[in-house]
Amino acid sequence: MGHNQDPNLHNLRRYSMSSSLQVKSYLDEFQFFIAPMLNPDGYLYSHTRFRLWKKNRIPGCSKNIKMWFGNCYYKACYGVDLNRNWPEGFGGPSTSSHRCSLVYPGEKAFDQAETMAVKNLLQELKENTTVGLYLSYHSYSQLFLAPYGYTGDEIPPDYEHHKKVGNEVVEAIYRRHGKNYTNQRASELYSAGGLSADWAYLSLGVIDSYTFELRPNSPDPGFLLPAEQIIETGQENVDGLFALIDNLHHNQNKKKT
DSSP states (O other): OOSSHHHHHHHHHHHHHHHHHHHHHHHHBOOOOOOSSSSHHHHHHHHHHHHOOOOOOEEEEEEEETTTSOOOEEEEOOOGGGGOOTTTTOOOOOSSSSSSSTOOOOSSSTTTTHHHHHHHHHHHHHHSSOOEEEEEESSSEEEEEESSSSSOOOOOTTTHHHHHHHHHHHHHHHHHHHOOOOOEEGGTOOSSSHHHHHHHHSOOOOEEEEEEEESOOOOOTSSSOOOOHHHHHHHHHHHHHHHHHHHHHTTTTTTTT
């Protein structure tokens, strides 16, 4: 065999080495908690019964479907939208009190096991360290969303910091594969009550609390992202995450999470 190397392979090795060194530097300074899936029963249902299901699968009692003896019909409607189940603006815009709605937020904030588990973990972490970043990944629209989401009538006190961070993130994403992501407040997409990122910002005190909306940027193909775009989406968002970490507003004298 000759000694010539595939230049693409060489570039991949160099990129991997550079990324590994960068990741190592982050791991030396921060502790990361990653939850790949917070809605396991809903995820399973989306792969077996209803492809675009988004809620969990807790059975509900629909008050709109009455039985002959007056009680509501149990299990008529399933699921709570877990990203409407947080306290800030609970039951407000982009939610519905109808249990069959895809944006039904539950009867009260944190009445779902999934959101309560995340809340308890983050509060426990905050008692022992500084929680320096909260991220929630969604699709789609190619957006980097900062607080607030529950209202567009107020500007958060850290608006300038959020704007600066977001600009760095979307520029880093663009440099990878040329995809334009928009940096904006979440309420500029639409106002929505009960979002996890608003809770992390307002109640937990995490200044850097954001939501990513991944590819694509249009309803066609919408949530059904072509398989050939999955790796590129991951690559560009790793770059965006690196840029975000580099611009965190954190206390340098403490161990951050």
